[in-house]
Amino acid sequence: MEISVSESTARHLCLLPTELLLQVLGELDYRSLVRCKQVCRLFLETINNAVALQYKIELGVARMEDGPPSLLGAADRLALLKRHQQAWNTLKYSSIEWMPMLRGEVWELYGDVLAQARGSKVLCFWQLPSAIRGIEHKEWTLENFEFVIRDFGMDPAQDLLVLIQSPRADSDDPYRIHLRHLSSGDRHTRAPNPAIFTHSPHGSEDYSFTIQVAGDLLGVLFINHGDEDAELLVWNWKTGVRICRVIGEGVRSFAFLTPRHVLLAETEYGTEEGDTLGPTLFVIDVFKHADTNTDILVQSDDLCRFRLPELSDLATDYSVLIRSDPAPGWTPHPDSKVPFYTGRHDRLFVLTLDVVETTMHLHALLMFVPSSTFTSRMDALAPGEEHRAFDWEDWGPTGTRLIRAPPRQTHVWVCYVFGMKFAFKRMINNNMAICVLDFNLLPVKRRQAEGRDGMEPGLEERSYERTPTTLPGGTVFKNPVTTSLPFRSHTLMFEVPSQGGPIPLAAVMLSEDSLIMVADLPNVRQFGIITY
Incomplete structure (x- = not known):
C-alpha cells in the first residue's frame, strides 16, 4: 500500500x-x-x-514482480535483478544462438517461446533461455494433428495452444478453433469437452487472423480481405461461453487493454455529427452485451474513444496496426520458478500508422503509448458514462511519443514489443544496429527524487530522450504534431557473422529475455537469439 x-x-x-x-x-x-x-x-x-526492502524497491523501479517461492532468497533475487537491469541497460548479452527458419506458413513468439510450422500439420517449439533468470533452453515438436493448421496462438503460462482449422473448400463447414496443451498437443484439460469452438464468418474465404489470450479470455479477430468488415470473437476458453462478437469496418488489429477491455481502430472514414471521423482508437467493453448475446458495433457501443491527430487533406487512406505484449494480467507458468517477471501494471502499446497521400506515397509512423495513458482517462469516466471522446490534445501530446518509422519497418515480424520496451533495427554509419527504446522512466525519476546526479549504472545521459518530437503539418497531418513522452534508448552495434559476410536483417523482435534477429532472405533464413 x-x-x-x-x-x-x-x-x-x-x-x-x-x-x-x-x-x-x-x-x-x-x-x-x-x-x-x-x-x-x-x-x-x-x-x-534491509535486503528484502531493497529488493521490493528494485522490483518496483524495474516494473517487475516477485516470482514464485524457490530456493533463492531476497539477497540472491536482488543480485539477479540488478544484473538483469544492468544487462538490458547496456545490451550486454549472455550468448547468441542461431536456429533455422522453417518453411511453414505460420509462426508465433510469446512468453519466451518461439514456434514455427513445419509444413501444414507440424509445429516446432523453442523455449528461449535466460542465463540471468535461470530459464533452460528446450525444444519440442507436435506432429499428431489431423488437420491443416491455418493459424495458431499460444499462452505458455497456461500451457495453452490455440489452433485454427479452415473449412473444406466449397463447403459450408465453419472454422474450428481447437484448444490444446502446448506441451503435448492433447485436448486442454481446463477447456470444455470437446475443446473446439466454431464460427462461420460472413464474406469471402480470404481470411487472416489475430489470436490473443488474456487470462480466461480468448480473442480471435477474423479479418476478411475481400471485404472491409471484420469480426472479433471473444470466448471464455475455460467455460466455452462466447462473450461477444464485435463488428467493425476496416479493423485489422486489436489488443487487450485490460482484462475486460480491448483497444482497436477502424480504418474507414466515418461521420460523427456531420464531421469526418479520422483516425480514432476505440475502447470496447467485451462484457457489454454478454447477457443478451447482442453484437457489439464499434462506433455505437464503445466505452470511449481516443482521437488521433487530424490527417492532412492530402491523405487518401490510412491503416493502424496495434501491438502490445504481454496481455494484461499475464504471469509466467508457476513451474518456471523465475525469480521475477515483467509487472502487470503498465505496458507499452505500439501503433503503426500508415498514411497514403494523393501521390500514392506511403508515410509510416510509430506511436508509443503506455497503457496508463489510456486507463487513467478511462478511470476518470463517470459511472455509466459511455462514448466519451478524448480529443488528441487531451491525451496525446504528453502521453505519447510519435516518430517516423525506420526505413522498411516490418509489418510481418511484429513481435517487437514486450512490457515497456520496443526493439527495431537501423543502420548507423553503414553498420547494422539493434536499438531498444525503454519507456520505463522510474529509474531516472528515482534518482531525481533522491537528489542524485547522473544515470543508473550502465546508462549514459544521452540515452535519456526528453526533447519533444514535432512532425510538420501539411503532408500527413493537417497541423504540426508535437509529442513529448520521454524514453531511454539503448543501441547494440552488431555485425552478424556468416561465411559469406554480414547477414542483412529483415527485423528484430523482442521477448522477455531475448532479442531475436530475423534474417528472412531466399538464401539466408535464420533466427539469431541474443539472450540475456
Missing part, C-alpha cells in the same frame, strides 16, 4: 525496536519506501540495510 508519513508518525515509528520497524516498513509499497528514505536518517539506514 502507498501511504504518506507525517512528522509525528515518523517520531513514534523511530521509537520502535528495529524488528517491529522492519515489519511496519515491509507493509509499504516501493513508492512509499522511497519516500520514507527521505524522512530521517534512521529510516534511510534501516531501509538501505
Whole structure:
C-alpha cells in the first residue's frame, strides 16, 4: 500500500525496536519506501540495510514482480535483478544462438517461446533461455494433428495452444478453433469437452487472423480481405461461453487493454455529427452485451474513444496496426520458478500508422503509448458514462511519443514489443544496429527524487530522450504534431557473422529475455537469439 508519513508518525515509528520497524516498513509499497528514505536518517539506514526492502524497491523501479517461492532468497533475487537491469541497460548479452527458419506458413513468439510450422500439420517449439533468470533452453515438436493448421496462438503460462482449422473448400463447414496443451498437443484439460469452438464468418474465404489470450479470455479477430468488415470473437476458453462478437469496418488489429477491455481502430472514414471521423482508437467493453448475446458495433457501443491527430487533406487512406505484449494480467507458468517477471501494471502499446497521400506515397509512423495513458482517462469516466471522446490534445501530446518509422519497418515480424520496451533495427554509419527504446522512466525519476546526479549504472545521459518530437503539418497531418513522452534508448552495434559476410536483417523482435534477429532472405533464413 502507498501511504504518506507525517512528522509525528515518523517520531513514534523511530521509537520502535528495529524488528517491529522492519515489519511496519515491509507493509509499504516501493513508492512509499522511497519516500520514507527521505524522512530521517534512521529510516534511510534501516531501509538501505534491509535486503528484502531493497529488493521490493528494485522490483518496483524495474516494473517487475516477485516470482514464485524457490530456493533463492531476497539477497540472491536482488543480485539477479540488478544484473538483469544492468544487462538490458547496456545490451550486454549472455550468448547468441542461431536456429533455422522453417518453411511453414505460420509462426508465433510469446512468453519466451518461439514456434514455427513445419509444413501444414507440424509445429516446432523453442523455449528461449535466460542465463540471468535461470530459464533452460528446450525444444519440442507436435506432429499428431489431423488437420491443416491455418493459424495458431499460444499462452505458455497456461500451457495453452490455440489452433485454427479452415473449412473444406466449397463447403459450408465453419472454422474450428481447437484448444490444446502446448506441451503435448492433447485436448486442454481446463477447456470444455470437446475443446473446439466454431464460427462461420460472413464474406469471402480470404481470411487472416489475430489470436490473443488474456487470462480466461480468448480473442480471435477474423479479418476478411475481400471485404472491409471484420469480426472479433471473444470466448471464455475455460467455460466455452462466447462473450461477444464485435463488428467493425476496416479493423485489422486489436489488443487487450485490460482484462475486460480491448483497444482497436477502424480504418474507414466515418461521420460523427456531420464531421469526418479520422483516425480514432476505440475502447470496447467485451462484457457489454454478454447477457443478451447482442453484437457489439464499434462506433455505437464503445466505452470511449481516443482521437488521433487530424490527417492532412492530402491523405487518401490510412491503416493502424496495434501491438502490445504481454496481455494484461499475464504471469509466467508457476513451474518456471523465475525469480521475477515483467509487472502487470503498465505496458507499452505500439501503433503503426500508415498514411497514403494523393501521390500514392506511403508515410509510416510509430506511436508509443503506455497503457496508463489510456486507463487513467478511462478511470476518470463517470459511472455509466459511455462514448466519451478524448480529443488528441487531451491525451496525446504528453502521453505519447510519435516518430517516423525506420526505413522498411516490418509489418510481418511484429513481435517487437514486450512490457515497456520496443526493439527495431537501423543502420548507423553503414553498420547494422539493434536499438531498444525503454519507456520505463522510474529509474531516472528515482534518482531525481533522491537528489542524485547522473544515470543508473550502465546508462549514459544521452540515452535519456526528453526533447519533444514535432512532425510538420501539411503532408500527413493537417497541423504540426508535437509529442513529448520521454524514453531511454539503448543501441547494440552488431555485425552478424556468416561465411559469406554480414547477414542483412529483415527485423528484430523482442521477448522477455531475448532479442531475436530475423534474417528472412531466399538464401539466408535464420533466427539469431541474443539472450540475456
